Amino acid sequence: MLEVKELHAYYGRSHILQGVNLKVARGEIVSLLGRNGVGRSTTCMTIMGLVPPHGSILYKGEEMAGLKPHQVARKGIGFVPEDRWIFPGLTVLQNLQLGQKRKKQAGRWTIDDVFKIFPRLGERSNVHGGLISGGEKQMLTICRTLMGDPDFIMIDEPTEGLAPQMVKQVGDLIEEIAGRGISVLLVEQKLSIALKISKRLYIMGHGKIVFEGTPNDIKNDQTIRKEWLEV
Amino acid sequence: MLEYVLFSLLNSLVLGMLLFMLSSGLTLIFSMMGVLNFAHASFYMLGAYFGYQISTWVGFWPALVIAPLLVGGLGALVERYGLRSLHKYGHVAELLFTVGLFYIIEESVNLIWGRNAVMYPIPKILDFPVFKLLGADVSAYRMFMLLISMGMFVGLYLVLTRTRIGLIIQAALTHPEGVNALGHNVPAVFMLVFGGGSALAGLAGVIGGIFLITEPAMAATLGPIVFVVIVVGGMGSLTGAFVASLLLAAIQTFAVGIEYSLTDLFALFGWRVDATGFFRDIWRIQLSHTGPILPYLFMVLMLMFRPKGLMGKRES
Ligand SMILES: Nc1ncnc2c1ncn2[C@@H]1O[C@H](COP(=O)(O)OP(=O)(O)O)[C@@H](O)[C@H]1O
Numbered sequence: 017m018l019e020v021k022e023l024h025a026y027y028g029r030s031h032i033l034q035g036v037n038l039k040v041a042r043g044e045i046v047s048l049l050g051r052n053g054v055g056r057s058t059t060c061m062t063i064m065g066l067v068p069p070h071g072s073i074l075y076k077g078e079e080m081a082g083l084k085p086h087q088v089a090r091k092g093i094g095f096v097p098e099d100r101w102i103f104p105g106l107t108v109l110q111n112l113q114l115g116q117k118r119k120k121q122a123g124r125w126t127i128d129d130v131f132k133i134f135p136r137l138g139e140r141s142n143v144h145g146g147l148i149s150g151g152e153k154q155m156l157t158i159c160r161t162l163m164g165d166p167d168f169i170m171i172d173e174p175t176e177g178l179a180p181q182m183v184k185q186v187g188d189l190i191e192e193i194a195g196r197g198i199s200v201l202l203v204e205q206k207l208s209i210a211l212k213i214s215k216r217l218y219i220m221g222h223g224k225i226v227f228e229g230t231p232n233d234i235k236n237d238q239t240i241r242k243e244w245l246e247v
Numbered sequence: 248m249l250e251y252v253l254f255s256l257l258n259s260l261v262l263g264m265l266l267f268m269l270s271s272g273l274t275l276i277f278s279m280m281g282v283l284n285f286a287h288a289s290f291y292m293l294g295a296y297f298g299y300q301i302s303t304w305v306g307f308w309p310a311l312v313i314a315p316l317l318v319g320g321l322g323a324l325v326e327r328y329g330l331r332s333l334h335k336y337g338h339v340a341e342l343l344f345t346v347g348l349f350y351i352i353e354e355s356v357n358l359i360w361g362r363n364a365v366m367y368p369i370p371k372i373l374d375f376p377v378f379k380l381l382g383a384d385v386s387a388y389r390m391f392m393l394l395i396s397m398g399m400f401v402g403l404y405l406v407l408t409r410t411r412i413g414l415i416i417q418a419a420l421t422h423p424e425g426v427n428a429l430g431h432n433v434p435a436v437f438m439l440v441f442g443g444g445s446a447l448a449g450l451a452g453v454i455g456g457i458f459l460i461t462e463p464a465m466a467a468t469l470g471p472i473v474f475v476v477i478v479v480g481g482m483g484s485l486t487g488a489f490v491a492s493l494l495l496a497a498i499q500t501f502a503v504g505i506e507y508s509l510t511d512l513f514a515l516f517g518w519r520v521d522a523t524g525f526f527r528d529i530w531r532i533q534l535s536h537t538g539p540i541l542p543y544l545f546m547v548l549m550l551m552f553r554p555k556g557l558m559g560k561r562e563s
């Protein structure tokens with residue numbers, strides 16, 4: 017589905033991504049782990065075209081490097097940013113509607129679906145995005161991207177700052193997403209839900225992938241955890 | 248006195264709505280693209296000159312439609328081929344570009360239409376008094392300006408709140424990358440907003456050029472006021488721009504007619520000031536003469552005490 021090869025990216029003069037390689041297969045949940053500041057968000061932004069890519073990003077066999085963000089999105093890649101980017105002046109419902117690429121886009125997800133999974137968002141559908149709670153914002157930003165019916169979705173630190181009960185809900189939603197045949201790249205800092213739901217994991221350190229394996233590989237390898245994950 | 252107040256209120260409203268036609272576009276462009284467009288009032292001037300020129304050829308009514316469209320098209324081209332290619336060099340480059348554009352437009356107008364004001368008269372059909380306000384005539388043209396600017400206000404409101412493109416514009420005011428990543432062509436939206444904002448400024452020029460004056464200095468005269476409006480209203484806030492437009496227009500209109508000086512003010516309280524000596528000129532300044540500096544004074548005070556403006560969202 018997605019194959020990233022020798023991806024480099026820069027912010028001004030600083031060389032942030034220094035040759036990232038990773039793959040995500042159809043319907044697979046893959047996690048990208050690492051400490052703060054190693055370049056996980058930059059990897060997502062670069063795949064999305066929000067940061068200029070140097071290297072190759074093959075999606076369904078097609079080169080994405082060089083496309084504009086909206087073109088990448090229209091190929092079927094979805095992105096849920098770490099900063100959520102909720103539109104504060106628009107209502108919850110309008111935020112969801114803007115997730116659709118066209119008016120009344122038909123896809124795997126409908127607004128009714130979203131309100132069924134998260135009744136709380138339904139109750140607040142006419143409330144401005146700037147006024148809802150952090151947990152609600154996180155649900156809204158994921159669901160908004162789903163409204164665009166992506167085949168592959170990158171979710172950047174969805175559990176950051178959430179209460180344990182919300183963290184579990186996010187985990188369930190991600191499994192539901194994969195259950196509908198969508199490939200997921202989950203970016204996390206902690207192992208919490210990543211170990212439970214992903215099939216494979218990558219660990220990033222200083223702009224490169226430093227480890228690749230299954231949840232069991234990580235569980236059994238204390239040195240890797242010490243060196244690249246635990247603080 | 249009542250007559251004076253009513254008349255000034257009407258004039259403030261006409262001028263304020265005209266200011267809003269300029270400030271609404273400028274504030275939208277600023278909050279969406281981060282570009283403070285110095286040449287925004289130049290599009291107003293182009294609207295006036297195009298309106299004047301087209302009027303002499305085919306009459307005022309076609310000019311009212313064609314001139315804003317031409318100015319809007321020009322604005323879109325400026326965004327597409329100028330600002331967009333400069334974007335990667337940062338906001339300073341973009342700002343300098345618009346400053347340059349301001350002078351290019353001013354000098355071009357000088358070259359084509361000359362340095363003096365052109366005769367851009369009120370269209371005959373609107374050149375009559377519609378009603379009398381406490382004995383004084385109110386011209387139909389003034390009412391017509393009010394009608395056009397109110398129409399534009401309602402139209403802008405409906406587009407921004409009721410249409411999908413309006414929602415996309417609103418969303419892009421805070422998170423353009425986010426809107427882009429959802430699959431919306433944000434560069435095209437930028438061009439549209441820049442073109443639309445320019446067209447509104449052009450429309451203001453077509454009707455305002457008749458009301459005020461059509462001369463090469465008109466951009467330099469009005470530009471700073473529009474700038475003050477968006478700072479006072481709060482960068483990026485349309486409601487703020489609206490309130491500030493009316494407020495500044497009122498301040499200017501009323502100040503012009505008030506022939507009081509500090510000496511008179513103190514006299515009210517029964518104090519007598521010795522209006523001779525070194526400071527005598529200060530005591531004798533009449534409020535009407537301070538009209539031109541009042542908006543800037545207002546802006547400086549606003550920046551000192553409430554930097555985000557009346558309704559602004561950002562602190563910095
Ligand atoms: N907009 C930016 N401008 C400059 N440097 C940035 C920017 N965003 C991130 N960085 C730098 O890039 C590096 C990687 O950041 P990021 O991709 O956000 O890491 P992560 O998501 O893994 O925490 C960090 O050193 C960060 O300081």
Ligand SMILES: [Mg+2]
Nearest residue numbers: 056057098173
């Ligand atoms: Mg990050």
